[in-house]
Amino acid sequence: MILLWNKIERRLWGELVRDTRQTRFYPFIYCSYWHYLFHKSNSIANTTCYYSARPNPGAGIGHQIANWIAGYWFARQIGLKFAHMPFSTKKWDDFLGFGYGEPQVTDLKKQGYKIRKLPLFNEKNDKEVRLNKLIIQSYAGERVVFVAEQDQFYRDQFGVMADIQKKFYNAPTRKNDRLIYSPDNFNIAIHVRRGDIMADPTNPNLAMRYLSNDYFEKVLRQVIENIQTDKPVHIYFFSQGKPEDYPEFASYPNLHWCLDMDAQSSFLHFVYADLLITSKSSFSYKPALLNKGIKVCPKNFWHGYPNSKDWILVENDGTFDLTQLQKLS
Template structure:
């Protein structure tokens, strides 16, 4: 760990301690700790400026989590009538060290840079974290934004501002991904003459800390995935004459998953890198997801069929290409 990373992590830990303490307070009292809220009590703004908003991808989190942060900011720009400012995905934030995921996803292409805005005279204004579905809280945020409408500012969401229905952004996300210059470099092991099924089985962090309730709720057994895959394969055989091939993305080794030994044309992909795995989930003809951001985000970009656990913390579209599965592994075909 270098000095910049140590400094950043120390600052975030101290801020996290303070934030966790004040966030337990009633909403308006919690907001009173923010300069932006106090400003809104004294100013109205004159509407002369259309400002920007952004959400920082949490540099200490995985790419799925970071994408959710980025998407929350992108969504809020639309519902609040603001312009969107891009903060790249990174490993840590001081100094910024963008990861290859930025070029790979292409989300920041043709977007205004948050860093450039600050260098060109825009002021950063931190917003309190809020529940968009709570009318009172959302009104407070709108009043804060209106109070700065006579200044050049870029609003920064509190870290991990939540947005459940990321699926509403699918058209924008797919347009960005499929038009990104990185698509010229995509390489797949799939054969287009086959029907290619990708299945993601989340293990890794869950198995490392089986007593953590936040991880336990993400666990689905091998039996669950085998039951889902069996139903999927039988269904696929009724809709295509193509040979069915299954690509298995997880951690560990083949011996950890004896339930899948019976399947022909089965490909173990545990040694495939994270970005390559993500790409193959996107391009699968059918994707079976886990309770995991790492397969939910490819599902948002996938143009094929998605088979997903119905109890998840983000929303799904009500469309024919999204198929739900109950906790017992029963696929609810449409």
């Protein structure tokens, strides 16, 4: 019953945020804003408060990781300590290991910390960013955990890449990892997003995520033709459906169909691939942030990419700078 009520409460609050976001009344729906109005910011350094973000419990794991990363990043930018809020399941929380060594919001609540939600802000909008900072500063000296509004956006998620790699590779659950890759091969993982984006082709939000079989085949062909390795190349194809849905790939040798692999195992194989070809999907973008090999990614995407030689960006027509790949091989 409690879980149902929490779900209803989140939905109603989300509707309120959506309906007021573009109005001048929006900040007034937050208790933290009212506190700021009656407790103007002072010059005391805010060293007692924490900042956090809740991984959206109704979203996929890629989306949830984006939420968590936003909290981690903005805590650093604002100058607050970070506090961890867990992912939707303990299995994912343990698997990722992001919370190890971080204060937990639940523990801070038990210690008497108040939870205060902050208004959404556009990270490029100085006025909105400043308002969040003023609200936070009005609580200087108090024991508060500030929680970003649900789905607070942070575009360039690679800003925390070194930190989350360290967390992931040092997580205790790494001892349980099982890979089907052979270290004797050069292992290419290709993620062809289907599933949800095929459910409603008329939905523009889903259509923007679609890339054709021809796109992926063209990218894969160029990778194989230009990669220089002494190891045999093996291809691991991650998607939904059946092999007959992807006739463009039938002639490739050493092709392994991974159409029934569970989400966590797929994520793990994306991380450990020698070369990862991603979709327009948070589900392959996030493991790409953890991957230490070569990443070949669609240039037109809603998150940014680091300016690094191991990240190769592909145009919508499937072309990319072949010399960049050749230099990496």
